[in-house]
Amino acid sequence: MYNDLLLFKKILYGLTDYDAMARITEGRVHRGDDPLHPRPQQPPARTKLGQCVFDYRVVAFWNAAPPALKDCSAAQFPSKYKVYVTMNPLSMLINDLKCGYKMSEGQAGLISHQLYLDDLKLYAGNKRQLKKMLEVVEKFSDTIKMEFGLDKCAAVHVRKGKVVEGAEILELLSGEVIDSLEEGGSYKYLGMQQLLQINSNDVRKLVEKKVLARVRKNRSEFVEVIQEKNLAFGALDLASVDLVEFPLMSLEDRKQEWRGKELHGRFLRVLESQNVDKEWSTEWLRTLGIFGETEGFILSIQDEVISTRGYQRHVMHQDVSDRCRLCRVQNESIQHVCGGCSVLAPREYLERQNNVAKVVHQALAKNLKLQEEEQPYYRCKPPQVMEAGGVRLLWDSEMVTDRAVEANRPDIVVIDQRKKEGLIIDIAVPLDANVERTVVEKKRKYQPLAVELKEIYNLRKITVVPVVISTNGVVLKDWKKLMETLPLTTNHFKLMQKAAVLGTANIVRKTLAL
Numbered sequence: 001m002y003n004d005l006l007l008f009k010k011i012l013y014g015l016t017d018y019d020a021m022a023r024i025t026e027g028r029v030h031r032g033d034d035p036l037h038p039r040p041q042q043p044p045a046r047t048k049l050g051q052c053v054f055d056y057r058v059v060a061f062w063n064a065a066p067p068a069l070k071d072c073s074a075a076q077f078p079s080k081y082k083v084y085v086t087m088n089p090l091s092m093l094i095n096d097l098k099c100g101y102k103m104s105e106g107q108a109g110l111i112s113h114q115l116y117l118d119d120l121k122l123y124a125g126n127k128r129q130l131k132k133m134l135e136v137v138e139k140f141s142d143t144i145k146m147e148f149g150l151d152k153c154a155a156v157h158v159r160k161g162k163v164v165e166g167a168e169i170l171e172l173l174s175g176e177v178i179d180s181l182e183e184g185g186s187y188k189y190l191g192m193q194q195l196l197q198i199n200s201n202d203v204r205k206l207v208e209k210k211v212l213a214r215v216r217k218n219r220s221e222f223v224e225v226i227q228e229k230n231l232a233f234g235a236l237d238l239a240s241v242d243l244v245e246f247p248l249m250s251l252e253d254r255k256q257e258w259r260g261k262e263l264h265g266r267f268l269r270v271l272e273s274q275n276v277d278k279e280w281s282t283e284w285l286r287t288l289g290i291f292g293e294t295e296g297f298i299l300s301i302q303d304e305v306i307s308t309r310g311y312q313r314h315v316m317h318q319d320v321s322d323r324c325r326l327c328r329v330q331n332e333s334i335q336h337v338c339g340g341c342s343v344l345a346p347r348e349y350l351e352r353q354n355n356v357a358k359v360v361h362q363a364l365a366k367n368l369k370l371q372e373e374e375q376p377y378y379r380c381k382p383p384q385v386m387e388a389g390g391v392r393l394l395w396d397s398e399m400v401t402d403r404a405v406e407a408n409r410p411d412i413v414v415i416d417q418r419k420k421e422g423l424i425i426d427i428a429v430p431l432d433a434n435v436e437r438t439v440v441e442k443k444r445k446y447q448p449l450a451v452e453l454k455e456i457y458n459l460r461k462i463t464v465v466p467v468v469i470s471t472n473g474v475v476l477k478d479w480k481k482l483m484e485t486l487p488l489t490t491n492h493f494k495l496m497q498k499a500a501v502l503g504t505a506n507i508v509r510k511t512l513a514l
Contacts, residue, residue, distance in 0.1 A: 004058045005065065005081070009074045024059060039063055090140045091115050094122075097136065099129040130155070131170065138172050154181045263315070267302040270432040270474060280493070281474045288498045298505050301334055302472045306508060308332045325514055337511050338471040338504050339431045344511070349429070352503030354396075357411045357427040358382060359495045360467060360486065361395055364414060367487035368393060377499055390417040401452035407445045415457055422462035424450055425486070429500050432470045439476065442466030469500040 024040050042059040062070070072080045091113065100110025101123040112133070114121040120137065124130035141147070155178050157164040163181070170178040259265045259272075271278055284290065290298070300306055309332040313322040324332040326343040339349065358377040365371045370386040370393055386393040394413040401408060412425040424446050430438045446464045454462045465485050469475055475497070482488055 005061055005069065006074070006077055008058045008062060009072075009077050090120075090137065093136050093140060094133060097129075097133060099124055099133055101125050127157075127170075134170065134178075135173060138174065153178045155179070156181050264303045264305065266304060267432060267472060275436055275476050275478075277475050277477045277479050280479055280497075283494060284473050284497050284501055288494055290498070290502070294502070294505055297509075298472070298501050301338065301504060301508055304334045306334045306337075307512070308334050308337060310334075310336070326511065334508070335431055337508055339429070339434075341511075344507060348503075348507045348510070352500065352507065353411075353427050353429050355499040355503055356429060356467070356469060356496045357425075359492055359499060360425060360427065360488070361393070361412055363486070363488050363492050364412065365393055368414070368416075377495060391415070392417075399449060399453065401449065401456065403452060405448040405452055408449055410446055410449070413453075415453070415459070417457070420458070420460040422450075422453055422457065422459050423485070424453070424462065424464045426464075426466055428466065428468045429471055429503070430468065432472055432474045435468055435470050435474055435476060438468050439466050439478075442468070467496070469497055471500065471504045473497045473501045 024043060040059045040062060042056050045053065045056045069077065069080055094113050097112070098110075100112035102110055102125075110125075111123050113123060122130060122133050122137070124133060155170050157180065172178070255268070259268050270276060271281060284298075285295070305311070307316075309320055309325065310322045311334070312318045312320050322331050324330050324336060324341055324343075327341050329342075330336050330340065337344070355377050358380045361382045362371075362374040362377070362380060365382075365386055366374055368386075368388075368391050370388055370391070382395040384395050384397055386395075392413075392415040394415075396409065396411060397413065399408045399410075399413065410424050410426040412423070412427075414423040414425070416422065426442050426446060428438045428442060443464050443466060450462045450464050453459070463485060465482065467482065467486075479493070482493075
């Protein structure tokens with residue numbers, strides 16, 4: 001196993017002439033897989049002899065290896081592997097204790113520990129379990145002659161989400177003790193100070209401090225790199241630090257460079273369009289609390305740097321077909337996957353649109369006193385008809401009229417006999433460039449139905465309300481006017497945008513995994 005992994009590591013770094021990746025391909029994404037380390041797939045092997053070939057057997061070893069072994073260089077691999085082989089049995093011994101802690105109600109099983117090379121974090125449901133686990137760790141450490149770094153050890157006792165102050169110390173078999181964490185303190189795990197969570201602001205400040213210290217120490221080399229690569233900084237505000245004089249791109253210069261890119265600048269050009277609400281179109285980045293990994297993935301979709309077949313062929317110049325892997329007709333661009341594939345339209349696009357519509361339906365139902373509380377859109381199953389006190393709320397219902405109309409099935413219809421008013425609401429999640437056209441088309445499309453319903457129910461007025469959010473969350477400036485027509489709060493707007501962008505990310509992930 002060691003020799004196979006070491007050779008494979010050298011192959012990946014181009015240190016040998018043998019190309020094992022010629023037969024090894026990227027496999028399907030499994031639940032729980034690390035997106036930073038795609039799972040390779042073994043080449044075909046029909047016989048036992050074929051399964052003994054290096055290209056076949058190394059894949060299983062590689063998929064089972066921890067990230068630390070996959071990320072290290074070929075020179076670091078031998079020492080990293082020794083630690084991995086030595087410490088891996090400890091992980092098995094801890095698991096055999098059946099101790100641990102359940103983080104949430106829906107969690108399957110217990111979390112007992114986190115182990116990264118020689119950094120270990122134990123989780124226990126009570127002090128008795130923690131002592132039991134420490135005994136195993138101490139005996140194992142004595143066996144392999146590894147010392148306990150007690151100066152780096154600490155215990156944290158948590159009850160009902162709060163750190164318990166003044167908890168008693170933990171005594172090891174050797175008589176040495178592990179102190180409890182002091183009030184207001186934190187501990188370092190994998191280089192990051194943390195307690196019940198990682199304080200992102202503190203980590204950012206620490207990184208900035210270290211980077212600036214290194215820059216000041218190696219000023220001449222830093223300036224040389226800046227001038228050569230013409231780098232611009234974002235998260236770390238190095239421009240405000242008086243190091244030496246060197247040219248940095250201004251924010252406007254960077255935006256101009258981004259805007260000038262034919263493919264990657266397309267989203268910025270849409271965002272700066274005259275009728276687009278730039279602030280609300282980017283609201284999901286500021287307040288929705290989307291996981292960093294998902295947020296980065298959505299930004300990659302906006303910049304169109306996703307590895308679709310069209311991108312692989314026309315940008316990366318790989319020898320692959322650019323036809324869509326689903327419909328086999330159109331060029332598989334990211335725009336085609338997000339909103340133009342005929343195979344995805346009946347189910348995936350419809351589900352994304354319905355999730356946005358459910359937010360509106362829930363708000364209407366509560367405002368019209370047809371239900372007491374709103375449910376999360378991903379759990380909600382709206383009934384086709386809700387009625388009470390002369391108000392009728394219809395969901396995805398075909399409207400029967402005296403004269404035949406082409407568009408007679410909007411997403412939501414409200415008939416208020418008390419006020420003699422009605423609403424026809426239709427939801428759409430088009431591509432960024434089609435938002436304005438979709439709004440106009442929705443109004444034109446449902447106007448004949450509005451005329452018919454006004455006559456049938458003897459209404460004073462009936463309004464067609466298109467609710468349009470693009471696949472990347474882009475909305476028009478008249479987006480705020482919806483609040484005057486519909487009982488929607490800013491929180492509803494955020495949920496609708498979240499449903500749209502997360503739906504797009506989910507569609508792209510599923511498609512690329514095929």
